[in-house]
Amino acid sequence: MEFLTDYAGFLLKLISVAVVIGFLLAIVASGKRKAQPGSLSVSKLNEGYDAMKAELDRQLLDKKTLKNIAKEKKKQTKLDKKAQKNAPKDSVVEESAKKRVYVLDFDGDIKASAVDTMREEITAVLSVATPQDEVVVRLESGGGVVHGYGLAASQLQRIREAHIPLTICVDKVAASGGYMMACVADKIIAAPFAILGSIGVVAQVPNVHRLLGKSLIDVELHTAGRYKRTLTMLGENTDEGREKFKQDLEDTHGLFKRFVSSQRPQLDIEEIATGETWYGSEALGNKLVDVVMTSDAYLVSHYEKADVVQVVYKQPKGMAERLGLSFFAVLEQKAVSWLGKLAQSRGY
Template sequence: MEFLTDYAGFLLKLVSVALVIGVLLAMVANGKRKSQPGSLSVTKLNENYDSMKEDLDRQLLDKKTLKNQLKEKKKQEKLDKKANKKAAKDTQEVPKKRLYVLDFDGDIKASAVASMREEITAILSVATAKDEVVVRLESGGGMVHSYGLAASQLQRIREAQIPLTICVDKVAASGGYMMACVADKIIAAPFAILGSIGVVAQVPNVHRLLDKSLIDVELHTAGKYKRTLTMLGKNTDEGREKFKQDLEDTHGLFKSFVSEQRPQLVIDDIATGDTWYGREALENKLVDQVMTSDAYLVAQYKDSEVVQVSYKQPKGMAERLGLSVFSAFEQKAVTWLGKLTQSRGF
């Protein structure tokens, strides 16, 4: 038993040393990889669509019909190739329109903007005015400054004179709609939720609980309005009024921004914090067309080269160590805390 106890103690020390060495190596690797860029991937959606159609034909059509169909397809491809070759000799060949597809799935911090800014930078380096950028946007809103940055990234596309289309299949509310309104054209699914042009803030206060427990909280500031409402201290009527005024000022900026992007809106009628489904949003001029993003993209396959662009951020140390569960828990905790204490959020 004494031998087993000593051996167990030795193994425990060995595992502890190995863990410390592993963490140190990961920290060194993390420092080296900070300067390394992420990876950009491009998927040709036309080819994916054609491949799925061919697979379905093979499963559903009989051999004779499939053979005739493939024969006709090859014949048509030869004729098209011959016609394009002849047209290229007579006139300068006009490149096919390219449609770039981005996905933005927004959380309260608009974390996806870190990848979207890289995707937009890459697209702007090659896109022309005859191309188009389509953003499939899903967001219920979040922090003011985060969604302000996200909307500014989309404005880069407009400033480059490249058509921008936003497709909303589920929700683009509050900060999400702030992003959507930048587009030349907004397309929404029939039951997508849009609007919520308002500002909300909440701050829990446990001062009375602490007071009962004889716990004092001291807060020292330099500047009259450095802190208006707090979680732990006693809030004043003056602080509350200043906090409310800040919300009104932010709401005014929000309304002004939306009005500039979509002058056709009667802003005072729709900037009430209310939301509308797709068809109602069309009636209120919040969107320009009711259609799913899938239907819109499928309609472009024939005349455009449709490519999906995605930028993947470098993995953090926790992910490289395989601590995906811890990372997920940390992200959920931050999101929950943000919702609990959010200040001036869309």
């Protein structure tokens, strides 16, 4: 046991030195390395659906029924090819241009960080999509900072400006900044218990001025400009500063309401812009959404007549990040191996 303990200590020191050297090399390499483009992953969701259906048929149906199904499919394929061959040239071209439904996912945090990947996905889709296609965004977000979600909504507007139908599907929540994004869509679909709304603005600032005063700590804040800083965490806040801060919130709320109204004029904005939220089935009544349905049901309804394609953009990882992940993987492997040997030596 004493030998194992000494060996473990030596191993940890060795790993620590290796980590420091690795990160130093990563910093140097990242300074010299040119920015690498990310990668785009495209997968056809129809194929996964068809594969699952075929597997269930194989497990549940007898051989005779499966054989008949295969014959019917083969017969239908021949009829479709024959009909396409005999059809006028113009209609053949129209038939070959099958509708595509592009599926994007947005899982929002308070900073709307997912906009970094969504903007690339939208750029890629717009390079090939046509007005007969459709873009479906599966959106999940409880909102966050105004500028982050404002940019996300503007990215979705690019799809509308290209005259490509945009559908937003909400299975769980699209509130505040999340609804700011959703309202851009031509059609909003929500699950029955999805949460929508919260068209309001909130901000809070903790203040420890009195606590610092008891500790005889002074904080000096110098600004140029009357309202450069309205409220502060450390200094003494004034009534004038509070009023200006509240006015800024009201101005932001007004901007929010005007944007939602411009995208969904059918809403009674003063009635619903109270900061309240509604479940999907209730949101249909006040016109926050257009259809109550899950995203799965909506996509499945397109599998027969359209190519449903999921598009995912992956950001490139920096050298330091890759080394960090590699280090923790190696550390985990070594720790598990060492604990296994220790347990074996003690008879566990």
